[in-house]
Amino acid sequence: MSESSAVELVIVGSIGLDDVETPKEKRVELLGGSVSYACVAASLFSRTGMVGVVGDDFPERYRSLYTDRGIDTAGLECVAGKTFRWGGVYDADFINRSTLFTDLNVFESFSPKLPDAYQSAPYLMLGNISPELQLSVLDQCQNVSFVVADTMDLWINIALEPLKKVISRVDMLMLNDSEAELLTGHRGVRKAAEAILAMGPRYVVVKRGEHGAMLFSEEGIFIVPAYPVKEVEDPTGAGDSFAGGFLGALVELGTVNESTLRQSLLVGSVVASFNVESFSLDRLVELSREDVSARLQTLTRMMTV
Amino acid sequence: MSESSAVELVIVGSIGLDDVETPKEKRVELLGGSVSYACVAASLFSRTGMVGVVGDDFPERYRSLYTDRGIDTAGLECVAGKTFRWGGVYDADFINRSTLFTDLNVFESFSPKLPDAYQSAPYLMLGNISPELQLSVLDQCQNVSFVVADTMDLWINIALEPLKKVISRVDMLMLNDSEAELLTGHRGVRKAAEAILAMGPRYVVVKRGEHGAMLFSEEGIFIVPAYPVKEVEDPTGAGDSFAGGFLGALVELGTVNESTLRQSLLVGSVVASFNVESFSLDRLVELSREDVSARLQTLTRMMTV
Numbered sequence: 001m002s003e004s005s006a007v008e009l010v011i012v013g014s015i016g017l018d019d020v021e022t023p024k025e026k027r028v029e030l031l032g033g034s035v036s037y038a039c040v041a042a043s044l045f046s047r048t049g050m051v052g053v054v055g056d057d058f059p060e061r062y063r064s065l066y067t068d069r070g071i072d073t074a075g076l077e078c079v080a081g082k083t084f085r086w087g088g089v090y091d092a093d094f095i096n097r098s099t100l101f102t103d104l105n106v107f108e109s110f111s112p113k114l115p116d117a118y119q120s121a122p123y124l125m126l127g128n129i130s131p132e133l134q135l136s137v138l139d140q141c142q143n144v145s146f147v148v149a150d151t152m153d154l155w156i157n158i159a160l161e162p163l164k165k166v167i168s169r170v171d172m173l174m175l176n177d178s179e180a181e182l183l184t185g186h187r188g189v190r191k192a193a194e195a196i197l198a199m200g201p202r203y204v205v206v207k208r209g210e211h212g213a214m215l216f217s218e219e220g221i222f223i224v225p226a227y228p229v230k231e232v233e234d235p236t237g238a239g240d241s242f243a244g245g246f247l248g249a250l251v252e253l254g255t256v257n258e259s260t261l262r263q264s265l266l267v268g269s270v271v272a273s274f275n276v277e278s279f280s281l282d283r284l285v286e287l288s289r290e291d292v293s294a295r296l297q298t299l300t301r302m303m304t305v
Numbered sequence: 306m307s308e309s310s311a312v313e314l315v316i317v318g319s320i321g322l323d324d325v326e327t328p329k330e331k332r333v334e335l336l337g338g339s340v341s342y343a344c345v346a347a348s349l350f351s352r353t354g355m356v357g358v359v360g361d362d363f364p365e366r367y368r369s370l371y372t373d374r375g376i377d378t379a380g381l382e383c384v385a386g387k388t389f390r391w392g393g394v395y396d397a398d399f400i401n402r403s404t405l406f407t408d409l410n411v412f413e414s415f416s417p418k419l420p421d422a423y424q425s426a427p428y429l430m431l432g433n434i435s436p437e438l439q440l441s442v443l444d445q446c447q448n449v450s451f452v453v454a455d456t457m458d459l460w461i462n463i464a465l466e467p468l469k470k471v472i473s474r475v476d477m478l479m480l481n482d483s484e485a486e487l488l489t490g491h492r493g494v495r496k497a498a499e500a501i502l503a504m505g506p507r508y509v510v511v512k513r514g515e516h517g518a519m520l521f522s523e524e525g526i527f528i529v530p531a532y533p534v535k536e537v538e539d540p541t542g543a544g545d546s547f548a549g550g551f552l553g554a555l556v557e558l559g560t561v562n563e564s565t566l567r568q569s570l571l572v573g574s575v576v577a578s579f580n581v582e583s584f585s586l587d588r589l590v591e592l593s594r595e596d597v598s599a600r601l602q603t604l605t606r607m608m609t610v
Contacts, residue, residue, distance in 0.1 A: 094492065187399065190533040211516040214533065223530040223607045228495045228519065262610040302528045303608050305567040 007049035007072050009251045010118045011038045011244065012137050013127020013150075014107060015052040015076075019087035020236055020279060022094060027234075030280035031062045032086065034127035034150065037237035040284045041244030041271045042125075043069040044292065046251035048244075049118050051075035051137070055083040055106045065285060074115040081106040094232045095209060114140045123251050125243060126170070128152050131162035138169055146256050148172040150243060156183050168200035171256075174243055176207050189214060190221075203261065205246075207239050215265055219258045224265045227273035227299045234279040238272045241284060245271025245292075270295045312354035312377050314556045315423045316343045316549065317442050318432020318455075319412060320357040320381075324392035325541055325584060327399060332539075335585035336367045337391065339432035339455065342542035345589045346549030346576045347430075348374040349597065351556035353549075354423050356380035356442070360388040360411040370590060379420040386411040399537045400514060419445045428556050430548060431475070433457050436467035443474055451561050453477040455548060461488050473505035476561075479548055481512050494519060495526075508566065510551075512544050520570055524563045529570045532578035532604045539584040543577045546589060550576025550597075575600045 013034035020027050035052040042048040049072035054063075056078060066073050084107035087100035112133055124141055126134040126149040134149055141147070149170040155163050156179060163183075167173050173196055175183070180192035193204045193216035204216045205224075212226035246268030253260040270292050274283045318339035325332050340357040347353040354377035359368075361383060371378050389412035392405035417438055429446055431439040431454040439454055446452070452475040460468050461484060468488075472478055478501055480488070485497035498509045498521035509521045510529075517531035551573030558565040575597050579588045 092492075187397075188533075188535070188537065190535055208516065211513065221533060221607045222610075223533075225528040225530065228493075228526060228528075230493070230495055232493065259610065266610065300610075302526045305527075305564065305571065305605075 005047050007047055007118050007121045009042055009046050009048045009123040009125065009247055010051060010075070010114065010121045010141075011035055011042065011048060011125045011127060011247075012051040012075075012112050012134075013038065013125075013129055013240070014084055015054050015058075016084040016086050016107075017058075018085070018236060018280070019100070020234055021089040022234055023090065023092050024233075025279075027279050029059075031065065032236060032280060033084065034129075034240040036066075036281060037240035037275065037284070038125060038127055038244030038247070039066065039071045040069055040281050041241040041268075041275070042248030042251070043071050044245070044271070044287060044289060045248035045267075046123075048072065048248065049075055049115070049121065051112045051114060051118070053077045053079060053106050053110045055079065055081040058083045065281065069285065072117075075113070075118055077113070079106050088236070090235070094235055112137050119143070122146065123247060124148070125247050126150065126166070127240065127243075131155050131159045131166045134166045135162060135169075138166070146171050146250075148174060148243065148247060150174045150239070151179065152176075153179050153182055164199065167196065170201050172203035172205060173201045174205040174207060174239075176209070176239070180204075180206050190216075205265070207242065209238070212269055213242065213265065215261060217258065222258075222262045222265065224269050225299065225303055227270055227295060227302075229273050229277055232276045235276045236280070238276050241275040242268040242272035244268070266296060266299060267292060270299055310352050312352055312423055312426045314347055314351050314353045314428040314430065314552055315356060315380070315419065315426045315446075316340050316347065316353060316430045316432060316552075317356040317380075317417050317439075318343065318430075318434055318545070319389055320359050320363075321389040321391050321412075322363075323390070323541060323585070324405070325539055326394040327539055328395065328397050329538075330584070332584050334364075336370065337541060337585060338389065339434075339545040341371075341586060342545035342580065342589070343430060343432055343549030343552070344371065344376050345374055345586050346546040346573075346580070347553030347556070348376050349550070349576070349592060349594060350553035350572075351428075353377065353553065354380055354420070354426065356417045356419060356423070358382045358384060358411050358415045360384065360386040363388045370586065374590065377422075380418070380423055382418070384411050393541070395540070399540055417442050424448070427451065428552060429453070430552050431455065431471070432545065432548075436460050436464045436471045439471045440467060440474075443471070451476050451555075453479060453548065453552060455479045455544070456484065457481075458484050458487055469504065472501065475506050477508035477510060478506045479510040479512060479544075481514070481544070485509075485511050495521075510570070512547065514543070517574055518547065518570065520566060522563065527563075527567045527570065529574050530604065530608055532575055532600060532607075534578050534582055537581045540581045541584075542586070543581050546580040547573040547577035549573070571601060571604060572597060575604060
């Protein structure tokens with residue numbers, strides 16, 4: 001896709017500078033945030049526009065990283081102040097983590113505004129931001145045909161009513177298994193997912209970390225396996241790169257049905273598996289479509305009797 | 306298969322009376338033990354013989370449960386004293402559990418002896434008993450062509466050297482993901498499984514609880530998904546019914562290769578999914594081949610793009 005072509009997929013969410021510590025290594029001021037991971041992943045396949053906010057301390061090299069990937073940054077707002085910052089440390093298992101600090105900074109007063117050119121984009125991803133902000137973005141999209149929302153336990157705990165509104169207005173909700181159980185009060189992903197489907201969306205994707213994900217709809221269940229990587233370096237952004245890779249591939253396929261969703265979810269799983277093999281977006285930015293195709297073929301063999 | 310036909314699959318392991326408490330219900334003196342689950346699961350598909358020990362308090366109805374399923378009980382030893390007893394309580398997640406008591410009783414001096422008729426059986430499963438006992442069984446099998454061993458963290462911690470001998474002499478090792486990491490010191494199932502393959506067995510199956518399992522061999526990796534049940538009643542015996550269902554199906558297919566292993570592992574996954582839907586062997590004993598086929602078809606659809 002050329003940089004001048006129309007944006008097909010809009011992704012809204014957070015942009016942050018992350019301090020990440022794993023049992024092996026510590027890195028600071030890494031590019032992070034749901035939009036960064038999701039847009040870079042999606043940009044492999046589709047013309048993607050980002051909506052987010054950074055402060056005047058946001059490094060120029062990070063902005064170039066977006067534009068070098070052909071991402072449309074018309075929706076990237078830069079305001080006076082500091083960029084959102086997050087610090088976390090992973091346990092020995094490289095899965096569970098503790099947050100060391102969360103400095104919202106300019107993100108605290110973020111009010112996402114869609115550039116005119118984005119308002120006719122057919123695909124929208126509402127990354128993990130407050131349900132109120134997700135609703136305000138939904139109100140700005142007149143002609144969107146497929147909307148995916150991500151969420152997290154924080155919003156289930158402190159903003160359940162607006163979150164329910166979001167859920168009732170989107171085509172697909174994505175969330176972790178524990179969050180699905182928290183949201184519905186049901187034990188087990190299957191019952192939880194069925195309860196979420198009853199809240200409005202046609203599709204629910206339950207993410208299961210290193211075990212992959214599951215798609216639930218009226219048409220049945222699809223088990224999305226995770227590609228078993230040899231070595232995890234940094235799991236940060238796995239869920240967002242999964243979502244971005246999935247949506248990018250779906251947009252490229254051009255139709256939403258059970259078959260294209262299943263194909264695209266496998267692409268998302270493969271993209272996420274590359275993402276966790278390095279810190280920040282290091283692996284994603286150098287990823288080629290050939291890398292994805294080759295690993296997708298391997299993953300498909302791992303699922304085939 | 307008729308009851309008089311030759312035993313094709315021998316399963317050695319524990320037989321116990323279990324007290325099981327879940328967040329919903331408590332049941333006492335249930336039939337349990339690795340041999341009980343594995344044999345009943347395998348008996349759906351193959352002529353299976355059991356090797357285990359019970360005390361003179363072992364209820365007649367439990368013995369009949371074996372024979373009603375066509376299981377050969379020539380290797381079921383009954384000695385003076387009490388049957389092995391175990392009690393455990395499951396956490397709210399129905400996954401993690403605490404052991405309340407373990408009374409070895411007659412199991413303490415168990416020395417498995419294979420009846421003559423079992424010594425020419427081509428398939429052998431060494432259920433989770435001490436590696437020393439597993440080795441003594443291996444020494445009694447002259448003509449076995451495919452041996453699977455299960456193990457657990459206890460033996461990795463207290464009997465590593467004999468366990469390594471077992472591993473070097475079997476065709477397939479089955480263990481949990483955390484046990485694979487403990488055994489090898491490697492983080493991540495893939496590296497751990499590769500290290501186990503280097504210890505001798507041609508195949509390693511890493512069990513991942515409610516997420517299924519993975520088969521590792523020189524020929525690659527197969528991801529075995531778990532069938533997402535609507536409601537877990539009691540996860541006890543899931544791993545053993547998985548192993549039994551797998552081996553029973555494999556024996557019926559009659560050849561061991563990558564394709565038959567993959568098919569059989571899916572059968573094992575389906576059988577285990579039925580097992581967790583009720584306490585003890587309640588669901589397994591009433592399970593039909595048609596039930597398994599129907600769910601296998603559903604699971605296959607859940608894995609297909």
